[in-house]
Amino acid sequence: MLGYILRRILQLIPVFLGSTLLIYALVFAMPGNPILALFGDKTPNPAVVAALEAQYHLDQPFIVQYFYYLLGIFQGDMGTTFSGQSVNDVLARTLPVTGRLAVMAIGIEFVLAIIIGTISALRKGKIFDNAMLVISLIFVALPIFVLAFLAQYFLAIQWGWFRPTVGAQNGWNDLWLPAIVLGVSLYATSMRLMRGSVIDTLNQDWVRTAYSKGLPRRRVIPVHVLRNSLIPVITNSATNFGVLLVGATVTEAIFNVPGVGNTLFQATLRHEGPTIVSFVTVFVILYVLVNLVVDLLYGLLDPRIRYVK
Amino acid sequence: MSSNTELPTHYVAPVKDAAVTVDAVKVDEKPASLWGDAWRDLRKRPLFWLSCAIVFVILLMALFPTLFTQVPPNNNCMLSNSNAGPAPGHPLGFTFQGCDIWSRIVWGTRTSVSVGVLATLIGSVIGLVMGALAGFYGGWLDSVLSRIGDIFFAIPYILAAVVVMSVFSNYRNVFTLALAIGGFAWASTARVVRAEILRVRQADFVMASQALGLSRFRTLLNHVIPNAIAPLLVVSTLALAAAIVAEATLAFLGVGLGSDVMSWGADISNAQQSLRTAPMALIWPSIALTVTVLAFILLGELIRDALDPRARARR
Numbered sequence: 001m002l003g004y005i006l007r008r009i010l011q012l013i014p015v016f017l018g019s020t021l022l023i024y025a026l027v028f029a030m031p032g033n034p035i036l037a038l039f040g041d042k043t044p045n046p047a048v049v050a051a052l053e054a055q056y057h058l059d060q061p062f063i064v065q066y067f068y069y070l071l072g073i074f075q076g077d078m079g080t081t082f083s084g085q086s087v088n089d090v091l092a093r094t095l096p097v098t099g100r101l102a103v104m105a106i107g108i109e110f111v112l113a114i115i116i117g118t119i120s121a122l123r124k125g126k127i128f129d130n131a132m133l134v135i136s137l138i139f140v141a142l143p144i145f146v147l148a149f150l151a152q153y154f155l156a157i158q159w160g161w162f163r164p165t166v167g168a169q170n171g172w173n174d175l176w177l178p179a180i181v182l183g184v185s186l187y188a189t190s191m192r193l194m195r196g197s198v199i200d201t202l203n204q205d206w207v208r209t210a211y212s213k214g215l216p217r218r219r220v221i222p223v224h225v226l227r228n229s230l231i232p233v234i235t236n237s238a239t240n241f242g243v244l245l246v247g248a249t250v251t252e253a254i255f256n257v258p259g260v261g262n263t264l265f266q267a268t269l270r271h272e273g274p275t276i277v278s279f280v281t282v283f284v285i286l287y288v289l290v291n292l293v294v295d296l297l298y299g300l301l302d303p304r305i306r307y308v309k
Numbered sequence: 310m311s312s313n314t315e316l317p318t319h320y321v322a323p324v325k326d327a328a329v330t331v332d333a334v335k336v337d338e339k340p341a342s343l344w345g346d347a348w349r350d351l352r353k354r355p356l357f358w359l360s361c362a363i364v365f366v367i368l369l370m371a372l373f374p375t376l377f378t379q380v381p382p383n384n385n386c387m388l389s390n391s392n393a394g395p396a397p398g399h400p401l402g403f404t405f406q407g408c409d410i411w412s413r414i415v416w417g418t419r420t421s422v423s424v425g426v427l428a429t430l431i432g433s434v435i436g437l438v439m440g441a442l443a444g445f446y447g448g449w450l451d452s453v454l455s456r457i458g459d460i461f462f463a464i465p466y467i468l469a470a471v472v473v474m475s476v477f478s479n480y481r482n483v484f485t486l487a488l489a490i491g492g493f494a495w496a497s498t499a500r501v502v503r504a505e506i507l508r509v510r511q512a513d514f515v516m517a518s519q520a521l522g523l524s525r526f527r528t529l530l531n532h533v534i535p536n537a538i539a540p541l542l543v544v545s546t547l548a549l550a551a552a553i554v555a556e557a558t559l560a561f562l563g564v565g566l567g568s569d570v571m572s573w574g575a576d577i578s579n580a581q582q583s584l585r586t587a588p589m590a591l592i593w594p595s596i597a598l599t600v601t602v603l604a605f606i607l608l609g610e611l612i613r614d615a616l617d618p619r620a621r622a623r624r
Contacts, residue, residue, distance in 0.1 A: 014459075014460070018459075018460035019460050019463045019464050022461075023464065026473060026476050027472070137607065137610075138599070138603065141599050141602040141606050142599050143599070143602070144558075145557075145577065146577060146595040149591055152584065153591070242464075242465030242468075245465055246468060249562075250558065269563050271475055271478060273475060276471065276475055280471070283468055284463055284464055287463055
């Protein structure tokens, strides 16, 4: 197991370095001098400019700048936003909100996907199955911002079940509407994977063995079938974590949830390059970490995976 | 050999009684092929023809918008028509700025389709080249190309496109937008292509073409890639739908094409301001976007189903 963990972490290093370098190189390509931008219309004193450039290592070659940036990340310093706030402070304020939203959304996604996917698989080709397939196709095709606006209009404005925006009050109970939108936008892919996976599992030898031992259906389905059908669904939500992050950005923007995604959205509206990059980097780091954790969980769940070179 | 021991006798069926009769041999029939089977399956599905029809109308709208509307999308917008309902000649009513909604939807098709097609083309070509080289040659080349793919896979491509479009904010046009989307969305295509090439590489005809003296690269180009193209077609159709969504999402996030270009995403985003009073200005372009995406997803999934005998068994 230790060898497996080490191997996974070693594989992660080039991905982490490469993706941060790629984003950093994109900003470096940005035209214009950021120091001059700080002064607006005024012509700054050259000595002050030189001092500031030295402070931010802008007089160094590109790769040295990247090295300083990386050093900062490893020391836990994610940089500063355009307006001079520390990204760490912003993260400390916004990350818990996004975390709550993501946990609720993933919960809703999994509950819907597992229940509907399993029932569809057990009633393959019946009315319920076909209806759910059509509905899931529509949810796959609905872009998340359209879904969010529709939910906001019908569920909040027309029927008044929820508040249309979240704002400063953002505890678990205030996040239901954005979490439902985000969860439902993700559920369709998982549900279809679950359906296919359960159909495949139902044809396996061990399921026939379980039935022939005389086990009742209510024990075979949850214990023997569901557990073995879950792996593709979990893999998919780990590799699709990027979709969740983009979805969170859009839902937070529409429902005014003060999370990481909303901060990124506000930065794009104001064209604040450095802030955008800091937060995209945060997202990439999150993505890489989540995939590491899921990989390690697999190694724990399924011994076959550990030994594959 | 003694003659008193009886030889074991076997029953031998008389030849005439056991003659196998073959009903008929159709010599002229074409041999079954992957594409032939898929086409025979697709032809029978009404959903396939429905999505083909929608795609055809969308392409027609993108190429010849004047066939569908005579109203220019941006000029003669009258503020006196702001958020007004349907009127003669304006079947879907007006936006907040008093522009004709139907005309804006028709003209917005071109943006969605051109960005979608270009981005998919870019993504598919990069994905095909990276996946084919990695899968066919293997070894260190595979390791290097697959790690590069992992790096691009780790950056959600809409977020990468946000960074690219805000960096190149002075050069926003269809090409940069397509490059921003396609240049970061190819990693999953490359994975699919690589897996398929790995499978095809084992086939006997690959060994035969090598034995006949064809170079490695010629074998890859003439024999391996044409036999591995089916999954690429499926992935590309689905990627086209994803690219159209990406374009609309970027327009919604404010980093799409400029405000002078018609885009469903930008129109949906603008209509948000008057969502309470005039929801239809938001709902109509949303329907256009969703129907377009749905048509491409349906087409991709039906082709995937038709090409995969296992999926046919699941129905």
